[in-house]
Amino acid sequence: MKYLSEYRDATLAQELLKEIKSIVTKPWTLMEVCGGQTHSLVKNGILKMLPEQITMVHGPGCPVCVTPIHIIDEAIELSERPEVIMCSFGDMLRVPGTKISLLEAKAGGADVRMVYSPLEAVKIAQENPDKEVVFFAVGFETTAPANALSVVQAAKQNVKNYSILASHVLVPPAMEAILSDPETKVNAFLAAGHVCTIMGYNEYDPIAEKYKVPIVVTGFEPIDLLQGIYMAVKQLENGEAKAENQYIRYVQREGNTHARETIDKVFAVSDREWRGIGTIPKSGWEVNEAYRHFDARNKFNLVETASEDTTTCIAGEIMKGKKKPFDCPHFGKACTPEKPMGSPMVSSEGACAAYYHFSQAEVLQS
Amino acid sequence: MSQQKLSIQLNCPLPKFDFDVITLGHGSGGVLTHRLLDTGVFNILKNDLLNEQHDGAILKFNGPVAFTTDSYVVTPIFFPGGNIGELAVNGSLNDLAMCGAVPEYLSLGFILEEGLRMDEFWEVLLGIKKASEAASVPIVTGDTKVVDKGKGDKVFINTTGLGRIHPKANIHANRVKPGDKILVSGPVAQHGVAILSVRQGLEFETTITSDTQPLHTQVIRLLDELGEDVRFLRDPTRGGVATVLNELATQSGHGVEIIQKDIPVSEQVEGACEMLGLDPLYVANEGIFIAVVSENQANAALQIMQSFDSSAAIIGTVTSEHPKQVIQHSRIGGRRIVSMLPGEQLPRIC
Numbered sequence: 001m002k003y004l005s006e007y008r009d010a011t012l013a014q015e016l017l018k019e020i021k022s023i024v025t026k027p028w029t030l031m032e033v034c035g036g037q038t039h040s041l042v043k044n045g046i047l048k049m050l051p052e053q054i055t056m057v058h059g060p061g062c063p064v065c066v067t068p069i070h071i072i073d074e075a076i077e078l079s080e081r082p083e084v085i086m087c088s089f090g091d092m093l094r095v096p097g098t099k100i101s102l103l104e105a106k107a108g109g110a111d112v113r114m115v116y117s118p119l120e121a122v123k124i125a126q127e128n129p130d131k132e133v134v135f136f137a138v139g140f141e142t143t144a145p146a147n148a149l150s151v152v153q154a155a156k157q158n159v160k161n162y163s164i165l166a167s168h169v170l171v172p173p174a175m176e177a178i179l180s181d182p183e184t185k186v187n188a189f190l191a192a193g194h195v196c197t198i199m200g201y202n203e204y205d206p207i208a209e210k211y212k213v214p215i216v217v218t219g220f221e222p223i224d225l226l227q228g229i230y231m232a233v234k235q236l237e238n239g240e241a242k243a244e245n246q247y248i249r250y251v252q253r254e255g256n257t258h259a260r261e262t263i264d265k266v267f268a269v270s271d272r273e274w275r276g277i278g279t280i281p282k283s284g285w286e287v288n289e290a291y292r293h294f295d296a297r298n299k300f301n302l303v304e305t306a307s308e309d310t311t312t313c314i315a316g317e318i319m320k321g322k323k324k325p326f327d328c329p330h331f332g333k334a335c336t337p338e339k340p341m342g343s344p345m346v347s348s349e350g351a352c353a354a355y356y357h358f359s360q361a362e363v364l365q366s
Numbered sequence: 367m368s369q370q371k372l373s374i375q376l377n378c379p380l381p382k383f384d385f386d387v388i389t390l391g392h393g394s395g396g397v398l399t400h401r402l403l404d405t406g407v408f409n410i411l412k413n414d415l416l417n418e419q420h421d422g423a424i425l426k427f428n429g430p431v432a433f434t435t436d437s438y439v440v441t442p443i444f445f446p447g448g449n450i451g452e453l454a455v456n457g458s459l460n461d462l463a464m465c466g467a468v469p470e471y472l473s474l475g476f477i478l479e480e481g482l483r484m485d486e487f488w489e490v491l492l493g494i495k496k497a498s499e500a501a502s503v504p505i506v507t508g509d510t511k512v513v514d515k516g517k518g519d520k521v522f523i524n525t526t527g528l529g530r531i532h533p534k535a536n537i538h539a540n541r542v543k544p545g546d547k548i549l550v551s552g553p554v555a556q557h558g559v560a561i562l563s564v565r566q567g568l569e570f571e572t573t574i575t576s577d578t579q580p581l582h583t584q585v586i587r588l589l590d591e592l593g594e595d596v597r598f599l600r601d602p603t604r605g606g607v608a609t610v611l612n613e614l615a616t617q618s619g620h621g622v623e624i625i626q627k628d629i630p631v632s633e634q635v636e637g638a639c640e641m642l643g644l645d646p647l648y649v650a651n652e653g654i655f656i657a658v659v660s661e662n663q664a665n666a667a668l669q670i671m672q673s674f675d676s677s678a679a680i681i682g683t684v685t686s687e688h689p690k691q692v693i694q695h696s697r698i699g700g701r702r703i704v705s706m707l708p709g710e711q712l713p714r715i716c
Contacts, residue, residue, distance in 0.1 A: 004640065013698035045700015090643075116642070222698045358702040 007221030013049075016226040020233055021051045028236050029055045029185045030229060031178070031321045033171060034140075034192030035062030035349025036220050042354040044222045054233065057185065057321035058354075060174050061192050063139040064091045064347035065315060066274040071167045072097040074302050075136045078165065079110040081300075085128060087121035088136040089143075090114045091347045096340060102136075118150035118164070125154065125162035134296045137164040142194040144168055144285060145259035148266035151287070151294045165296040166287055169272055171195050172203050173283035178320050179211040186321050188232040190218040190225070193247040198263075200255030204243035212241045219247040266291050275343055276316030313342030318351055325355040332356060378495075380488045381405045388482040393512025406488070407474075407508065410495050415471075415506035423506035425471060427530065432467035434458055435526040443490060443520050446560045447575030450523055451493030453652060456580050457603070458527035459501050463582035464599045464655060466535025466589060469501065473526040474508035479518035490521060501580045503527075532586060534593035539617035541597040544686040547664035548614075548622065549657045551584065552577060552675040553630040554607050558649035559638045570641075574634050577653030584674045588657065592667055598658035601651065605707055608647040610656050611682075611692045612706045622692040624682035624704070647694075647704060648711050658684065 032038055038058045041047055047056055060066050076097050079086035086102065093103040093114060106112035111131075115121050118135045125133035137147040147164060154162040171192060178184055191204060196217045204215045214235035218228030228246040235241065245251055263285070272284025287295035296302065313335070317323040325331050325344070335341035337353050344350030348357065383405065384398070391398040408416060415423045436457050443450040455472060462469040474494065478487065498505055556577040563572045581601065588596050598618070602610040607629070615622045631639075631646050639646045654675075659667040664680055671678035692704040 004636070008697045010698050043702055044696045044698055045702045046698075049698075049700055222696075222700075357705045 004221070007219070007223040009223060012223055013226055016223065016230055017049055020054070020226070020230050023230075023237055024051050024053045024233050025237060027053045027055070028187045028233060029057055029321070030188045030190060030232055031057045031059045031186045032190040032218070032225070033059040033061040033175065034194065034220075035065065035347065035351070036194065037190060037192065037218065037225060038062070038351050039349050039354050040220050040222065041225055042358040046222060046225060050229070054229065057324070058318065058351035059178070059189075059321065060274065060277060060319035061140060061171065061195075062344065062347055062349040062351075063143070063169070064095055065319065065343040065350045066169055066277065067092070067095065067138050067167050067343070068273040068275045069097055070304060071165070072102075074297075075134075075165055076100060076102055076105045076110075078134055078296065078300060078302075079105045079112050080108075081132075083132050085111045085113060085124060085131050085133045086136065087113050087115045087118075087124060087133060089116075089138070091349075092136055092138060094340075095343050095346045118147050119153065122150050122154050122157075122159055122162055125159050126157070129161060131161060132299075133162050135162070135164045137166045137168065140169055140171055140192070140195050141199045141263075142192075142197070144263045144267065145198060145256070148262045151266045151291050152262065154294060155291065160293075163294045163296040163299045164287065166267070166285065167272075168267065168285035169274060170269075170283050170285070172207060173280050174274065174277070175207055176211075177277065177280045177283075179207070179213065181320060183322060184320070186213065188214040188236055189216070190228045190232060191215050191243075193217060193219040193224070193251060196245075196247065196251045196255065198256050198259050200253050201243050201245060201251065202253060208241050208243045214241050215243045217243070217245045217247050217251050219250070276313070276319055278316075315342040315344050315352075318344060325352040328352070378410065378492055380485050381409075383484050386484055388478045388480060388484065388487060388512055390480050390512050390514065393478065393510060399510065403510065406491060407510070410491050411474075411498065411505045413504040413506065415504060416508075420507075423471065423473075425506070425528065427528075430531040432462050432465035432529045432531055433526070434461040434465070435524065436461060437522060437524045439519065439522050440561065441519055442561075442564055443486070445564050445576055446572075448578040449490055449493040450521060451490040452497040453576075453578050454523040454525045455494055455497035455501070455503075456578050456652060458525040459503060459580045459582055460601045460652075460655070462527045462529035463580075463585040464537070464601055465529070466532050466537040466585070466596075466599065467529030468532055468586060469503045469527055469529040469582050471506045471528045472498065472503055474505045475524035476508070476510045477518055477522040477524075478510065478512045479520050480512055480515040482520050487521065490523075497580070501582065532589045534589050535596075536594045537596065537599050539598055539614060541594075542614065542618040542620060542658050542684055543597075543660075544620055544684050545661045546597060546658050546684040547661055547667075547680050548611070548624065548682040548684065549659060549664065549667055549671060549678065550607065550630065550654060550681050551581070551657070551671050551678045552654040553632045553635065553677050554602070554651060554654065555631060555635045555639060555646035555649035557652040558606070558644075559635050561650075562642060563638070570638070572634060572638060574632070574638065577651055579653035581653065581655050584671065585655070587670055588667060591670060592659065592663050595660040595663040596657060596667070597660065599655055601655045603652060604650050606646070606648040606650055607656065608645070608692070608704045609706060611704060614656070614658065614684075615690045615692050618684065619689055621685040621688040621690070622682060623685050624692065624694050626694050627697050628679050628681045630677040630679050644711055648707050
């Protein structure tokens with residue numbers, strides 16, 4: 001397939017691996033930021049193909065994983081109101097809140113619908129004028145433009161029964177939080193290609209400079225990832241630390257200005273809690289004053305409850321790159337994708353689920 | 367609506383019913399039920415055994431028989447390449463074929479939702495007729511119930527199938543041996559993607575159609591020519607190819623290795639799966655099967671299967687290594703486990 005098969009080419013992959021092996025002289029730890037990259041690395045068996053000096057750790061870029069439990073509880077509580085139709089991306093449905101998941105709420109009679117786009121939720125609102133339609137707007141910078149656009153459209157078309165429960169998070173502050181941790185092992189980042197398609201990568205220059213880490217904007221196909229790793233290792237070996245772009249077929253330095261304008265129209269930067277990591281200042285977006293009528297928190301007077309993760313899940317350590325899924329005593333035992341204890345086991349983008357599905361180790365080491 | 371469906375409708379126009387929609391009365395067992403059955407079901411599906419209109423059909427068998435049942439709840443009931451009626455017939459025929467049986471009889475149970483449009487019911491019935499006639503397997507007994515509006519989803523169908531075991535068939539996972547080859551009879555993931563393409567809220571333009579079709583003719587040919595060298599057969603419906611391969615590994619106790627680049631996936635399906643965040647290996651099929659054949663006869667099996675669908679392929683091997691696990695060799699040369707799905711396949715956020 002055009003634009004896919006070229007980036008899954010076995011010969012090219014072998015050549016890139018050879019190149020990586022020829023330049024690496026020291027041990028390096030690289031973090032891929034995005035869960036989609038984690039998924040692809042594991043699914044394609046790349047982790048096992050890399051030279052042993054290179055350790056990949058898996059970053060916090062899985063929206064399902066970092067959405068705080070109290071927001072999931074809020075979504076569940078809203079979905080159980082008889083007047084509400086709760087719309088969500090598929091991934092969020094199985095994430096456990098304090099007691100149940102949205103999927104279990106649905107089984108209990110709540111009207112929960114899986115959609116692929118928030119604009120579908122606006123359509124559902126138009127078709128159900130006697131109901132309140134809430135879209136569970138989670139995600140990084142990638143999903144923000146479409147979520148913002150749904151609000152703009154709803155406002156334009158005077159759809160008053162539509163609102164969003166926003167839990168948007170931003171990548172650069174999370175990278176800084178990881179790098180400021182004195183115990184961090186991360187030497188370089190593969191930045192998330194999709195996020196940068198929207199945001200560009202100007203904001204990574206100061207981070208690369210301040211923390212002396214190479215940051216390579218990287219795509220998701222095997223060849224993208226291998227090339228991104230090659231570029232990061234090359235910088236490390238040369239003692240460089242700059243923001244570079246591997247994903248040139250989609251990412252421009254300034255990003256997608258039109259999408260960014262739509263985001264700025266609807267959202268304002270706010271402090272945000274990350275599940276397993278804690279609150280990171282200025283690391284999220286919330287619906288701004290101008291569009292507060294479309295903010296489900298405002299519309300339904302939601303009060304933030306202090307629900308806490310009670311499990312001994314080490315998700316936070318994993319997402320900061322300090323531990324690997326195999327380091328967790330619950331991995332594959334008490335915690336499985338069928339009955340996850342923590343969110344990285346839920347989404348296929350979560351590091352634990354990716355490891356569980358694709359690389360239950362013993363076999364692959366044989 | 368497809369051209370194919372239209373052409374049947376011209377041959378079998380909707381008869382005059384008293385109502386435009388199914389009502390609770392049509393399930394009462396009274397006059398309305400009889401009228402619906404006489405004008406609709408019996409008239410359309412007629413055959414000697416069904417015409418008896420007993421409480422059940424009386425059948426004669428000598429020797430071993432395969433017996434299977436399946437319920438169909440697909441939504442929407444009409445989709446590119448077929449409808450729930452064809453699916454219900456082909457599904458049970460295929461389950462019989464996978465047992466190594468020659469399908470002979472089917473039963474048909476309807477659960478209709480009050481308010482179902484009569485013309486929709488008619489079209490489903492014609493789908494059933496078409497599939498049953500194409501396979502030369504009659505529907506010999508049945509049942510129709512109607513539930514309150516909101517208690518069903520237009521129409522649910524249950525079919526049960528009976529078939530005579532092919533004299534040369536010996537299909538069982540415990541006969542699978544290391545070295546055996548794994549074949550797939552056609553391109554994967556067609557049905558699931560076709561359904562998704564018309565599901566409400568997700569409509570996208572595509573020419574992908576469901577692969578629903580009966581497979582027994584092909585299976586009988588394999589058994590006629592290769593007999594016991596055909597060791598294991600299964601149709602990868604719900605849960606897709608990945609699930610069947612895991613069942614094969616677990617039930618046989620051996621390992622399974624598959625080669626990603628050899629698995630036939632059409633470009634369109636692959637593109638749609640990329641867009642929707644789905645793995646084609648887990649997407650449902652309704653018209654292909656997985657066969658495990660002895661190493662010696664694998665190429666002979668491939669030739670037979672390719673005479674039905676040129677994209678049939680050998681996709682892997684049974685191995686004594688990594689027992690009970692399925693390993694896929696990726697296009698770029700990596701290896702990974704292909705596990706069972708832990709529930710519904712949920713599309714990713716971004």
